[in-house]
Amino acid sequence: MRQRSLIAITAALSAGALTLTACGSRDSDDKGSDSAGTTITIGVDAPLSGENSTTGLGIQYGAQIAVDDANSKKLVDGVTFKIKALDDKAQPANGQQNATALVGDKTVVGTVGPLNSGVAQSMQQVFASANMVEISPSNTNPELTMGKNWQTDKKRPYKTYFRTATTDALQGGFAADYAYKDLKKKKAFVVDDKQTYGAGLAKIFNESFKKLGGQVVATDHVNTGDKDFGSLVTKIKNSGADILYYGGQYDESALITKQLKDTGVKIPLFGGDGMYATTYMETAGDAAEGDLATAVGVPVDTLPAAKSFVETYKSKGYKGDYGAYGAYSYDATMAIINAVKAAVDANDGKVPSDMNKLRSTVVDEVQKSDFEGISGKVSFDEFGDTTNKQLTVYQVEKGAWKAVKTGTYDAG
Incomplete structure (x- = not known):
């Protein structure tokens, strides 16, 4: 199933939880939702059918394993993460439509993908306009992070765009x-x-x-x-x-x-x-x-930290090829999850009720990323590029x- 149904982020007020919304003011003592019962969605965009689907599916399931791991470990107390995977068929126009759909979904806090650099070019502005993070595990074109004149005058076009792949x-x-x-x-x-x-x-x-x-x-x-x-x-x-x-x-x-x-x-x-x-x-x-x-990067099968990931991917019978970008997709997803955790921790353990605020905070927290992923150290330079140059x-x-x-x- 390429697209997963969404679960509305609602909980009874009597239980102290508020609906996560993208707009609307709150009273001064109402800072957000208690995390109990809250569902947050992470989008995935990749070619899931047709050309390039072998590697695209590796991205989808790499993200899925990360979400499953975070949920099983209760990484963000009371928050359940879900994946919404959209198929761009390696076409820029489809990618742009998917970006618009993900931005319009008020449960989506960030997106992993796309696979193709050309597709990314059609998506960057959409995510930037919504101040929503986008982390590609596979884009390698230098222009995406350093601008068209990157060889002579590096300028970051979009602060919302990052990648875990080197250029x-x-x-x-x-x-x-x-x-x-x-x-x-x-x-x-x-x-x-x-x-x-x-x-x-x-x-x-x-x-x-x-x-x-x-x-x-x-x-x-x-x-x-x-x-x-x-x-x-x-x-x-x-x-x-x-x-x-x-x-x-x-x-x-x-x-x-x-x-x-x-x-x-x-x-x-x-x-x-x-x-x-x-x-x-x-x-x-x-x-x-x-x-x-x-x-x-380094061959994923040789990385001790990725052993469990590889075993899980195989045991689940997931289609596609995890070897190219699966681990980088896992780490990109974890960067978003860690950013959500930081936002919740900074908000007295509550999920910010304003999705615009949450998305903005996640962008800032992803920029600060500094953790050991299954592909190696995960951190980003001033352009949003990975510091892992292997x-x-x-x-x-x-x-x-x-x-x-x-x-x-x-x-x-």
């Missing part, structure tokens, strides 16, 4: 460094899908690879949804490239590598975290062998992603 400014350079220094590749053919995430990542890889001394022999573009890459494959085959870098998602890259390898061209395809999903190997088959992808290169070995290098990258 392409680091990921693209990390990939170029590995390709040139570790793989000893000298000639790259660079392709992107013309989307915000893919084009931005490819551009940074292009620039970084050339700075290292590599040659970008050619660049090209594809459209999302394309299936036949015969023309592109011919160009790559004739270019003399010893590596193909792709900025985009696994849907197209899996087909590109398969069609390329079918012509006898055995150069590896290297991409970003949009490729890091089990679906890549399922679609590409044996052609995926030796291909590479960067992803944010990245990992994965390579397909025997049909599975295997971590081959973890570290950080100084973009200089």
Whole structure:
């Protein structure tokens, strides 16, 4: 079930609880709702069907496990958290509609998501207008936190937007460094899908690879949804490239590598975290062998703090892939829950009765986040970016992603 029904936040006045509302004045001694019986909703926006749904579902269920953990531990006394997951189908227009719906729901205190940077661009203003926090576990385009001129003049566009994933400014350079220094590749053919995430990542890889001394022999573009890459494959085959870098998602890259390898061209395809999903190997088959992808953070299966999360995800039989962003979604959700707890604690143990006030307080408290999550330390810099800069290169070995290098990258 993609969308969960909402439970109204009501309780009997005789029990000392007031309805949580978004407006209306209170008497001076009426500071808010007693937390007993109060339900607070956290929105999730991601592609839950169609393209990119493998990773989108990982985000949804990562958030769900966090909410279940918080409720079982009674992290905020008397408050029950619920998830409202909306499907954006990886389309900006859908994301904007979902953002409007979440803002309009007066039980929603914040949102986790989206998956895609291009979708995030359509949502940021909506959440900012409502002063409601948005934390993406996966967006990597630098413009989202530092503005369009981030390379020369960093300015944060929206104080309500945060992310637990590090940016392409680091990921693209990390990939170029590995390709040139570790793989000893000298000639790259660079392709992107013309989307915000893919084009931005490819551009940074292009620039970084050339700075290292590599040659970008050619660049090209594809459209999302394309299936036949015969023309592109011919160009790559004739270019003399010893590596193909792709900025985009696994849907197209899996087909590109398969069609390329079918012509006898055995150069590896290297991409970003949009490729890091089990679906890549399922679609590409044996052609995926030796291909590479960067992803944010440390492999979740190696993190002691994430052991329970992984066990729960598997035991519940949740669909999707937790490996890419599940842990970062869990931590983003916990940042919101911790912020709600801080707001309640500061209000004499009561949930602020004015939702506008609660949302505003949550934004401020998320900015102050400083805790150990299951993906590592969770805190944000002045731009809303995670302070966790860890990245990992994965390579397909025997049909599975295997971590081959973890570290950080100084973009200089």
